[in-house]
Amino acid sequence: MNPQAIVEGVIAGSTIGLGAIGLTLTYSILRFANFTHGDFLAWGAYFTLSIVGFLGGMLAGLGAPLKPFSFGLALPLSVLGGMVLTVLLALALDRVLFGRLRARGAETIIIVMASFGASMALRSLLEFIYTARPEYYTKALQIAQPIGFGMRATPDQLFVIGLTAVLVAGLHLMVTRSATGRAMRAVAENPALAGIYGIDVGQVIRVTWVIGAALACVAGVMAGLLVQIRPYMGFDLLLPLFAAAILGGIGSIPGAMLGGLIIGLSEAFAVQIIGAEWRAAVSFIILVLVLLLRPQGIFGRKVE
Amino acid sequence: MTALSVQDLRAGYDPDLAIVKGISFDVAQGETLCILGPNGAGKSTLIKAVAGQVPVQGGHVRLGDKDVTGLPSHALVRQGLGFVPQTENIFASLTIRENLAIAAELLPRPKRAGAIAAMFDMFPDLGSRPTALARTLSGGQRQMLAAARALLTEPEVLMLDEPSAGLSPKLVAQVFETLAQIAARGVTLVLVEQNVRAALAITNRALVLVDGQLAHDGPTDALHDGALLGRLFLGQRAGAQP
Numbered sequence: 211m212n213p214q215a216i217v218e219g220v221i222a223g224s225t226i227g228l229g230a231i232g233l234t235l236t237y238s239i240l241r242f243a244n245f246t247h248g249d250f251l252a253w254g255a256y257f258t259l260s261i262v263g264f265l266g267g268m269l270a271g272l273g274a275p276l277k278p279f280s281f282g283l284a285l286p287l288s289v290l291g292g293m294v295l296t297v298l299l300a301l302a303l304d305r306v307l308f309g310r311l312r313a314r315g316a317e318t319i320i321i322v323m324a325s326f327g328a329s330m331a332l333r334s335l336l337e338f339i340y341t342a343r344p345e346y347y348t349k350a351l352q353i354a355q356p357i358g359f360g361m362r363a364t365p366d367q368l369f370v371i372g373l374t375a376v377l378v379a380g381l382h383l384m385v386t387r388s389a390t391g392r393a394m395r396a397v398a399e400n401p402a403l404a405g406i407y408g409i410d411v412g413q414v415i416r417v418t419w420v421i422g423a424a425l426a427c428v429a430g431v432m433a434g435l436l437v438q439i440r441p442y443m444g445f446d447l448l449l450p451l452f453a454a455a456i457l458g459g460i461g462s463i464p465g466a467m468l469g470g471l472i473i474g475l476s477e478a479f480a481v482q483i484i485g486a487e488w489r490a491a492v493s494f495i496i497l498v499l500v501l502l503l504r505p506q507g508i509f510g511r512k513v514e
Numbered sequence: 515m516t517a518l519s520v521q522d523l524r525a526g527y528d529p530d531l532a533i534v535k536g537i538s539f540d541v542a543q544g545e546t547l548c549i550l551g552p553n554g555a556g557k558s559t560l561i562k563a564v565a566g567q568v569p570v571q572g573g574h575v576r577l578g579d580k581d582v583t584g585l586p587s588h589a590l591v592r593q594g595l596g597f598v599p600q601t602e603n604i605f606a607s608l609t610i611r612e613n614l615a616i617a618a619e620l621l622p623r624p625k626r627a628g629a630i631a632a633m634f635d636m637f638p639d640l641g642s643r644p645t646a647l648a649r650t651l652s653g654g655q656r657q658m659l660a661a662a663r664a665l666l667t668e669p670e671v672l673m674l675d676e677p678s679a680g681l682s683p684k685l686v687a688q689v690f691e692t693l694a695q696i697a698a699r700g701v702t703l704v705l706v707e708q709n710v711r712a713a714l715a716i717t718n719r720a721l722v723l724v725d726g727q728l729a730h731d732g733p734t735d736a737l738h739d740g741a742l743l744g745r746l747f748l749g750q751r752a753g754a755q756p
Contacts, residue, residue, distance in 0.1 A: 389616075392608065392612055392615060392616050393616065393619075395605070395607065395608060396605050396608065396616055399605050399606070399607050399608075400602055400605065402567060402587075403599065403602060403603065403604075403605065404588075405566070405567075405586060405587030405588045406565065406567070406588075406591065406597050406599065406603075407588075407591070407605075407617055407663065408588050408591035408592060408616070408617060408619065408620045408667065409588055409616065410588045411588065
């Protein structure tokens with residue numbers, strides 16, 4: 211077996227893991243499976259692409275590659291803007307749709323179906339604005355360098371893995387050590403009791419959207435940087451995202467990341483062992499196995 | 515001075531079905547009040563409505579001189595109302611210290627560590643293992659953590675919904691001893707309780723609710739012999755002949 215599958219799996223797993231973190235947070239705190247999360251990835255990638263184009267047009271020097279990477283300073287700067295716009299999109303969606311349904315006491319299935327419809331609308335709007343033609347942050351070619359044990363990786367790929375590690379570690383510390391993180395865990399366990407403790411549950415929900423949407427944007431940009439940007443990129447990632455979040459245990463940040471890595475590696479090995487046409491089936495098979503054998507996931511706990 | 519004033523309160527989960535049907539009472543600062551009544555009388559719904567957990571359909575709730583009718587729970591805590599629900603009253607997945615730290619966020623930053631330390635002094639069982647997950651606590655210890663959390667915010671009024679529910683007799687005694695200590699500190703206490711004798715022993719005034727309405731309001735002394743209470747529970751108003 212070619213050890214390169216490990217690199218491919220870890221890179222794909224990084225994107226899936228980051229996306230799954232946002233999904234698992236919204237799932238645990240807002241208590242519904244948010245189908246629009248995949249579209250936040252795609253919208254984040256396109257928002258960033260637009261800002262990259264704008265900055266590149268204004269200041270040509272920002273587009274020059276930062277060696278050894280294929281992208282210039284415009285991309286990291288644009289990601290910040292893309293994160294802000296993706297967060298605003300998520301907050302707006304919560305305000306006009308999900309928040310209103312929550313206020314009416316809508317059942318979970320209604321909110322899930324609403325997210326499904328919103329997802330289709332967001333995807334179609336994206337295709338209408340940007341067309342279905344694939345886009346790229348950079349068309350510069352990169353040569354993969356040996357990194358040991360018979361594996362090779364490009365500088366962009368190593369950057370993505372490093373950035374993922376930093377973001378996951380930072381977010382894990384925030385959730386486990388900060389007052390905001392304690393409040394998020396409290397709301398995830400019991401929103402009514404959180405209010406009695408003095409926690410503003412509405413504020414925690416907004417923070418959750420901010421974190422989830424910002425991470426979705428970063429994950430989308432990563433996918434766009436390493437592969438390509440397409441309106442359906444988020445939709446295509448949705449099943450792996452759900453599989454990773456459920457495999458890791460709903461609400462667990464390390465779990466979502468680990469779940470993402472397991473899904474990414476499984477897909478990469480499946481491509482090598484049984485063929486690329488089975489890649490998409492891997493997430494589904496893992497999801498079904500987890501639901502049958504350990505529905506609470508790796509880091510989840512059975513409901514008492 | 516009145517700490518809590520409830521006037522003509524109507525409340526219930528269904529907008530077309532009131533469980534609490536126009537109840538009025540005032541609680542003076544430092545007073546200890548128990549709310550008694552048969553199952554389904556609306557005791558828990560009453561204090562949940564006051565605490566922002568059940569929709570208020572009419573009437574008014576005032577804390578001191580502030581009208582707090584219909585405010586959400588988190589806003590009521592900031593206005594000085596502490597509430598301990600009957601069940602699921604702690605975060606089981608958080609440590610003991612984290613449970614208290616969440617409540618301490620309502621205090622000015624310099625006071626937080628001291629307030630948590632004071633609760634650990636008051637409840638040594640909690641202070642001896644602050645990093646233990648709350649799910650590992652016994653029933654009595656959970657009630658103590660819930661009470662400590664509510665006390666930590668220095669509430670003007672502390673309301674507890676059946677703190678002895680589901681506990682063994684030994685733990686019930688422990689919980690009521692703690693509540694007596696809290697009352698002795700001058701905290702205005704409102705207690706909903708099925709354990710009538712224990713509740714009467716630590717409070718100085720009792721309300722009896724029957725079918726969502728106030729059937730009796732008076733000193734606890736009048737209820738100690740049990741005869742009047744028995745008649746009230748059967749639906750006869752105070753003063754009526756048996």
